[in-house]
Amino acid sequence: MGLIENSVESDKIIEQQLQMVDRAISRLGHRTIIDIEGWKRVLPISALFQKYNIKIDQTELVYQKCWHPHAATSGQWNFDNALNSGQVVVVIVMKNWFSNRFRRFHCAHSVVLFKADQNDYFIKNSSHMVQPHGGKMLKIAKTLLTYNQFCHGPTRSRFIKNNPNFTDEHLLLFESGFTMEFKQK
Numbered sequence: 001m002g003l004i005e006n007s008v009e010s011d012k013i014i015e016q017q018l019q020m021v022d023r024a025i026s027r028l029g030h031r032t033i034i035d036i037e038g039w040k041r042v043l044p045i046s047a048l049f050q051k052y053n054i055k056i057d058q059t060e061l062v063y064q065k066c067w068h069p070h071a072a073t074s075g076q077w078n079f080d081n082a083l084n085s086g087q088v089v090v091v092i093v094m095k096n097w098f099s100n101r102f103r104r105f106h107c108a109h110s111v112v113l114f115k116a117d118q119n120d121y122f123i124k125n126s127s128h129m130v131q132p133h134g135g136k137m138l139k140i141a142k143t144l145l146t147y148n149q150f151c152h153g154p155t156r157s158r159f160i161k162n163n164p165n166f167t168d169e170h171l172l173l174f175e176s177g178f179t180m181e182f183k184q185k
Helices: 011-029 043-051 079-084 147-152 156-162
Strands: 059-067 089-095 107-116 120-124 137-141 172-184
Touching: 011 059, 011 172, 059 079, 079 089, 079 107, 089 147, 107 172, 147 156, 147 172
Parallel strands: none
Antiparallel strands: 059 172, 089 107, 089 172, 107 120, 120 137
């Protein structure tokens, strides 16, 4: 999401980058003092609007933060609420977390959560590589810990012991994500 400092050697920079997602989403949806809304600068979006004769100046990008059900407080908008209302969720998945205790070696990737059933979340695989969670469509169990629970909770050791088949290629969902929707002003 833009130019960011290399985080390979710094937990502090990784934490800043994770916080930057909130700012990047905000920048997509709002104009600044000197510039238009960020989404209007994304050429494929502008081209689609032009192709379908949608007036870009009468459209806004509305976004809302939502939470993994493990991290949501009572009544808070969560991934299931968003998916059940027909929206998709932009969320971060983390890999390389299993054998490395240090967050600076964990790898983040933004993905789109597009469907859920009773047990799993489904994600479009934007990588050409097959993952342990699937090929073109990834499936992550709803009961799996979030990345934040794994890093900060007391369950890390127990989780590793109880899941000996997990590897660094397995993905964990971040605790929050965003829904985004274009609406007429």
